[in-house]
Amino acid sequence: MAPKALILIAQGTEEMEFTITYDVLVRGGIEVQSAFVGSSASAQNSQDPHGSEYVTCSRGVKIVPDLRLPDLAGGKALEEYDAIIVPGGVKGAETISQNDDVAKLLSAFAAKGKVVAAICAGSLAIKSAGIGKDNAITSHPSVKAELEKDYHYKDDRVVIADKLITSRGPGTAFEFALAIVEALAGKEKRVEITDPIILHPAQIQHDQE
């Protein structure tokens, strides 16, 4: 059975980080679903003229989520998914990192030894969930100050601390997503999908060759 990953999305999520991660994971043979995080009030504001709900991302791209967080209540998320992923975008990451259900979900995933991944300001949700303390972590430089007291903060493009995978911003999202593919589907799969994406040679791990 294919590994499954859940990626969170909220009003103001960084659309490049969301989309690159979602797409690269699907290329890696992983079943991906997105879950909307937000109050029903904010969902109301996002209705389009035809009555459907979508997220307006940080630079205006409008994305329709696959699920809503309440659809996964009662331990469903933990049963079904092998990884949970938090994208950045200042406003989106704020909503996600201040949501209690997300905090519980992240700490349950971490406790079960499942992959927990965050990029950019999304790393703030790791801290809110109180997980991975003293582990190596990274984030967008703009929120470094909020993380460096509680974590072993690194300025690397992707930081892997066992099952905790963090990264810096839109420009590091390909490397972030490929690290998640490797964690869930193995290094061979990572190598297999890298070529058609046409990454810059400098972004390709040397141990792939």
Place this chain on the structure above:
Amino acid sequence: MAPKALILIAQGTEEMEFTITYDVLVRGGIEVQSAFVGSSASAQNSQDPHGSEYVTCSRGVKIVPDLRLPDLAGGKALEEYDAIIVPGGVKGAETISQNDDVAKLLSAFAAKGKVVAAICAGSLAIKSAGIGKDNAITSHPSVKAELEKDYHYKDDRVVIADKLITSRGPGTAFEFALAIVEALAGKEKRVEITDPIILHPAQIQHDQE
């Protein structure tokens, strides 16, 4: 007034190429709108349970377009926009490059000396529109054979031939989008927005420093 860009989208468009281009242009101070290309039959198939129309991209990300191509009939597109952009994704690029209205639009933009840009299989639309013949061009390697007879084909990550800007795939989309920002908003703007994106240093133009 801010420069304006129109980016096309169809069922099966590559969501990373679409989203990276859209987002980076907005970061560059460019007003961006997306226009759906397709038959009404295909739009029908994309209705979500709530009745709204969205595009299902190549790896399943669902995006709500800002406009539909017929909204821009009667020369509106040419009046309003300074650039037109075609993303890839095999199915999306097929739909876009086989659409007569798109071909007319692309050749009108080219005739007016406006920016025409395409990435990945999107470069096929350049050929369908019959523009830029004998100019330098690139595309995803998978469609190189369909282009190299009519164009001076290059394997570079981004190829700029006056106002015709082409590129190769999702992994080259940041460089592609930054080249469009430079063409529409100048080199200073390009440099200004590059840092927070956290590109790999090897992806940053040396002449920026």
